[in-house]
Amino acid sequence: MARQLSYANAILEATDQAMALCDKVVVLGQLVDTQSGIFGTTTGLVTKYGTERVQDFPVAENLMTATAMGAALTGLRPVVCHQRLDFMIYSLDAITNWLALWRFKSNGKSAMPVTIRTIVGKGWGQGPQHSKSLHAWFAHLPGLRVAVPSTAYDIKGLLLESILGETPTIFVEGRGLYSMTDHVPEQPYRVRFGQAVVRRHGRDVTLVAIGSMVPIALRAATLLEKEGIDVEVLDPRTLTPLDRHSICQSVAKTRRLVVADPAWHSFGAAAEIITSVSEEIGDQLRAKPIRVTLPDSHTPMSMALEPRYYPADDDLVVALKQAVS
Amino acid sequence: MARQLSYANAILEATDQAMALCDKVVVLGQLVDTQSGIFGTTTGLVTKYGTERVQDFPVAENLMTATAMGAALTGLRPVVCHQRLDFMIYSLDAITNWLALWRFKSNGKSAMPVTIRTIVGKGWGQGPQHSKSLHAWFAHLPGLRVAVPSTAYDIKGLLLESILGETPTIFVEGRGLYSMTDHVPEQPYRVRFGQAVVRRHGRDVTLVAIGSMVPIALRAATLLEKEGIDVEVLDPRTLTPLDRHSICQSVAKTRRLVVADPAWHSFGAAAEIITSVSEEIGDQLRAKPIRVTLPDSHTPMSMALEPRYYPADDDLVVALKQAVS
Amino acid sequence: MNAAPSRLSHRTITQIGRYEAVDLHGIDKDLALTLYSQMLRLRRTEEALHREYHPAEEMRCPIHFCIGQEAVPAALSALVRPDDFMFSHHRSHGYYFAKGAPMRELFAEIYGRETGANGGKAGSQDISHSGSHFYSGAILAGAVSIAVGAAFGFQHAKTRQISISGFGEGATDEGAFWEAMNYSGKKRLPILFVIENNRYATFSDQLKRQAEDNIVERVTPFGVRATQIFGNDVALAWRTLHTEISRLREGDGPVLVEAYTYRWNSHVGPEDDSANAYRSGDEIAFWKTNCPIALFENKLRLQHWLNDDEKDAIEQEIAGEIAANFQFAKDSAFPTDTDWHRMTYEDASPLADALLGTAAGGNFDHYQADAKLGPY
Amino acid sequence: MNAAPSRLSHRTITQIGRYEAVDLHGIDKDLALTLYSQMLRLRRTEEALHREYHPAEEMRCPIHFCIGQEAVPAALSALVRPDDFMFSHHRSHGYYFAKGAPMRELFAEIYGRETGANGGKAGSQDISHSGSHFYSGAILAGAVSIAVGAAFGFQHAKTRQISISGFGEGATDEGAFWEAMNYSGKKRLPILFVIENNRYATFSDQLKRQAEDNIVERVTPFGVRATQIFGNDVALAWRTLHTEISRLREGDGPVLVEAYTYRWNSHVGPEDDSANAYRSGDEIAFWKTNCPIALFENKLRLQHWLNDDEKDAIEQEIAGEIAANFQFAKDSAFPTDTDWHRMTYEDASPLADALLGTAAGGNFDHYQADAKLGPY
Numbered sequence A, B: 001m002a003r004q005l006s007y008a009n010a011i012l013e014a015t016d017q018a019m020a021l022c023d024k025v026v027v028l029g030q031l032v033d034t035q036s037g038i039f040g041t042t043t044g045l046v047t048k049y050g051t052e053r054v055q056d057f058p059v060a061e062n063l064m065t066a067t068a069m070g071a072a073l074t075g076l077r078p079v080v081c082h083q084r085l086d087f088m089i090y091s092l093d094a095i096t097n098w099l100a101l102w103r104f105k106s107n108g109k110s111a112m113p114v115t116i117r118t119i120v121g122k123g124w125g126q127g128p129q130h131s132k133s134l135h136a137w138f139a140h141l142p143g144l145r146v147a148v149p150s151t152a153y154d155i156k157g158l159l160l161e162s163i164l165g166e167t168p169t170i171f172v173e174g175r176g177l178y179s180m181t182d183h184v185p186e187q188p189y190r191v192r193f194g195q196a197v198v199r200r201h202g203r204d205v206t207l208v209a210i211g212s213m214v215p216i217a218l219r220a221a222t223l224l225e226k227e228g229i230d231v232e233v234l235d236p237r238t239l240t241p242l243d244r245h246s247i248c249q250s251v252a253k254t255r256r257l258v259v260a261d262p263a264w265h266s267f268g269a270a271a272e273i274i275t276s277v278s279e280e281i282g283d284q285l286r287a288k289p290i291r292v293t294l295p296d297s298h299t300p301m302s303m304a305l306e307p308r309y310y311p312a313d314d315d316l317v318v319a320l321k322q323a324v325s
Numbered sequence C, D: 001m002n003a004a005p006s007r008l009s010h011r012t013i014t015q016i017g018r019y020e021a022v023d024l025h026g027i028d029k030d031l032a033l034t035l036y037s038q039m040l041r042l043r044r045t046e047e048a049l050h051r052e053y054h055p056a057e058e059m060r061c062p063i064h065f066c067i068g069q070e071a072v073p074a075a076l077s078a079l080v081r082p083d084d085f086m087f088s089h090h091r092s093h094g095y096y097f098a099k100g101a102p103m104r105e106l107f108a109e110i111y112g113r114e115t116g117a118n119g120g121k122a123g124s125q126d127i128s129h130s131g132s133h134f135y136s137g138a139i140l141a142g143a144v145s146i147a148v149g150a151a152f153g154f155q156h157a158k159t160r161q162i163s164i165s166g167f168g169e170g171a172t173d174e175g176a177f178w179e180a181m182n183y184s185g186k187k188r189l190p191i192l193f194v195i196e197n198n199r200y201a202t203f204s205d206q207l208k209r210q211a212e213d214n215i216v217e218r219v220t221p222f223g224v225r226a227t228q229i230f231g232n233d234v235a236l237a238w239r240t241l242h243t244e245i246s247r248l249r250e251g252d253g254p255v256l257v258e259a260y261t262y263r264w265n266s267h268v269g270p271e272d273d274s275a276n277a278y279r280s281g282d283e284i285a286f287w288k289t290n291c292p293i294a295l296f297e298n299k300l301r302l303q304h305w306l307n308d309d310e311k312d313a314i315e316q317e318i319a320g321e322i323a324a325n326f327q328f329a330k331d332s333a334f335p336t337d338t339d340w341h342r343m344t345y346e347d348a349s350p351l352a353d354a355l356l357g358t359a360a361g362g363n364f365d366h367y368q369a370d371a372k373l374g375p376y
């Protein structure tokens, strides 16, 4: 069997390889230098690369991002890690008022190659302050790239591409994906931004699934296979740039569209995808497009409510059936 | 002629009347107690209501919002003002991690009736740090109401409704609208959230215009009238709640949709509106929906580029013609 | 030296060996037994939750236990009034009890039940009990910032209520914390900031994050009166807080009290986190030797205010309460409501209904030019 | 008393009447004339921009003039090296010049032309000149935070470069500022923080926003060495900054210098903002009496380092430079490029191209369970 690595280990390997390939790469974040290492994604790096290149940071998220930005101006390639996206909200000024517009404002003369990793908690009662997934916010901001990788293979390649690239990039990582393994080649390789991947070919309906909805989408597709419904599952992998072309191509074939997004319903990424399709080939749709998302509410802690809050296989099955009905 | 008031004076009148009606209303913000008074919207209030109810604040936006929130817990009804939305980004932690989910997290037992006013700069070289319009971000967040009033009449009624209401609310005010007058009745009145208004009835195409795009949309509609194209202009007035029903009703009639949003193109409010229509009555559309927005880029300072960055009457005319073609 | 030095720091504190300076000055027997029982109740509660967590797996939320940090919450519990407001972060249970919020709603909350303080929506790290004016949340410095707002409200209303914000030294890394210092110092707000400095933010030593262990020196120039104490001496904590809270109620605020203390457990959950090798065995031993409960119990016994029988009686009462509340939590129903809109928004607006009418608008003239901006 | 008191504050500073303590110790004639010319150049530039703003209406962006605040930028200009980095906020022109960035690109930028430092995208309040390693922006405390990152980079690379952050006392209201103090103090970063304390943030007195005018006392416990100066004495500013910058280059950082000074104009633009009645005529008179240029010029004349003819020559050179640059700006073309994508994103990735290959993926097994979370 081909070399398998978990999502968490693929992150670690990508970071390790980027650090080995380029001595300008530094890792900043609360507890990145500990044994636990951000759920295993930075474990051991400090031993290998030293405390100058792998640095703990005070509980000061805004300065953490700004520090990475200033460091990038001097030629470094910082990777910043946040244990939860919720904590990172403190750094939105740095991201929104400075990082995203730095290149523009400098008339293309100055760049900040910063990679920001942030984790979305899910399950075990994370509650409303440890589970927000704001990838749609980041994607609305011009000047950033936004990655929402769903597999170990993808996150390794996208991370390397980002750390060694020139554009500031935010990775939104689903905590639930961390233990999932995938074939991950050993050598350092790239996955390009803005290239969606068809994870399952199908004829009847296109299901665009974002991040942690991808495995759920594939399971739903398998379930429907037995009922004779042939689902094409598309994973955009990055939201900025968004591969609208591949999405439209798939929908042009299936003429039906469901979007599964592990984020709030309204004003989210699912709306962008549906609109992008409607603008291009809305006239070719044979059914109304459907979103499957979280409700417009916050994450309840109780284990009795969590499963009702997060969409699952059967929610997708219902939506897909409706689309083809 | 009916009593006319400018947008800025309507804000002032609403705040004044709310303060007179309810002694729990306080106004917080940098320079709210000065003669200039946030472009005239708070001028004179400190003389009338005293320094205890109208307070300047340090240049500390996060604490400003949090202070309003804590004060609201003790029974006050704070109105917080930001001279620019860009400055308010420092307070996104307070808004996102606390204010938006407070009621939810308390199981409905605790409320924070806070009204946040924020102004989007436009023109005279405001540049990329004084002109961002992040209404789509706020609307993506569950737990808040978001108002994007375009007329003096609306902002007075919505502000009163918000200040004397129970749900935290963000007002995104277009600086360009401040001098525009409208009929504004003298008595304190309410405008309900979640009720769109048809600003111009038409048969051929529905143009949903947000905030500062409303006057531009109406001008475009007037231009097209001469060419025999009858545009219905709809102003949602609030994004959360969003009056999807009225929008769909209009589109069900015209079967064509253009959305004009004074914000970035991708992952914005225009996508939500188009998607909401596609989901409901996408099959009834006779043309592909169209967005007219800012490009996915930042505000250039130069007076040579500003007019190319902001969509104007003729951009809407082109889009509307395309929709009906 | 067996009393704490006047200038405290985590680097030097272990030199005191066993602390021998517990002093009952100003504390009568009733109060002493209250303080003692409060500490013991918190300790036994945390121990029981810790024990029950695995393998039952019925408490499905992160819990940040506060074993070892009982003195400050116990002292506060004897000083706050029902209409004071209290705010804390993730390590919330001590403050929850300090504000007098009910144990049964804490347990039911942690068990994710409808009868929980927040109907199972918040769990341990976000729990609140608005009837008791107690609020917490897991984002550092938020509980400081919002507490400032409550103090603003009290100052505005000219009441004698105070706002209390309890947090760890980690929260002082955040810029938001310093905005709170600056503003409360400027406005002289009626707010008590209580730091339990347990040296670590998760596994990160304060001296990895701050140049010195000198928070009281940092806040003072902001206009915040500040004092340090050995935080495992509940009598000292009570006296200090008593004085400071009285001054606060007289309008002489704000004040910060930094209590040096220690968590015995892992940062979060019952799992062992010692693989991160962030603290020494000697350090842990020092703090266990100076257990706040043992130090005080020792004094009470010397004073003949407590004997074995009396202690047993207290233990039994606590054990009974804990058992009953576990039962309550387990017997309670899980929430079933999935009306997400209702959970998230308040649609009623009684005040607006009472005060506002409706009025017709006119026709908006769309030929008006944009506001003419000036050079600002 | 005609020298500044050792403990400065805006409340007491006006008591010195006319400052008589300019002292050329350590400054030779060449340097003195350089400092003088730099101040005069900045002054005349600002006066010219102020004069041309209306009614020509060709500079369509907010400008925060810095007339009255010339001493610190002039002193810095004689001390920074080309490879040092400098950051400032909205009131940027002095720092722009201090870092040696060209006047013609400043003018063209303000005129919104393609030849501007940022091709007309940034205007005055966001201007940068990356060739000179000068950066600014209009969001308070951002220029402090990012400067910390540059200092991090220099420390990491073990160079002797320093990072300089110039800002007003208003920026110290922001929490972000205190994160910067804490971290640079902890890491001992090679960074110079320069506050020009002109007493006001827009129309808001420092004492409306802060309990005391004591920023140096606030930052010191964070591990930031700090010193105050009378900021209109360019000789003193040079000596102080000279000492502190030398120490910084030796690794003895960070340091903050607070210079008490004053803006003569309105907060922004040439309009009069005195209707806001936020400052007294006496105060304005004091600061105009103690004009940094007049104070220094007086000393130079007494020293016989400057006479009328020499001054005329300097004035003429400056006038010529300003006139030529207005002409340059007005003659330059407006930007026409509207390739928004290219302006916003860098699509090339040369390093990734050089170092990374491609590799085929496999088939993702979708029957894997979510990561099992623990109690954290």
Ligand SMILES: Cc1ncc(C[n+]2csc(CCOP(=O)(O)OP(=O)(O)O)c2C)c(N)n1
Pocket: A030, A059, A061, A083, A087, A090, C090, C091, C138, C139, C140, C167, C168, C169, C170, C171, C172, C198, C200, C201, C202
């Ligand atoms: C804004 C933010 N950043 C990071 C975290 C992650 N976090 C949770 S607890 C903790 C340590 C807190 O240390 P301290 O404030 O000293 O409290 P203690 O846990 O020691 O009681 C951190 C960093 C958080 N909750 N919020």
Ligand SMILES: Cc1ncc(C[n+]2csc(CCOP(=O)(O)OP(=O)(O)O)c2C)c(N)n1
Pocket: B030, B059, B061, B083, B087, B090, D090, D091, D138, D139, D140, D167, D168, D169, D170, D171, D172, D198, D200, D201, D202
């Ligand atoms: C985050 C943020 N909040 C508010 C503002 C609005 N603002 C622009 S300049 C200014 C005053 C700044 O005062 P100070 O830092 O002392 O500098 P000065 O203008 O006195 O040179 C303010 C509040 C801003 N630019 N950024």
Ligand SMILES: [Mg+2]
Pocket: C168, C169, C170, C196, C197, C198, C199, C200, C201, C202
């Ligand atoms: Mg701690």
Ligand SMILES: [Mg+2]
Pocket: D168, D169, D170, D196, D197, D198, D199, D200, D201, D202
């Ligand atoms: Mg100032």
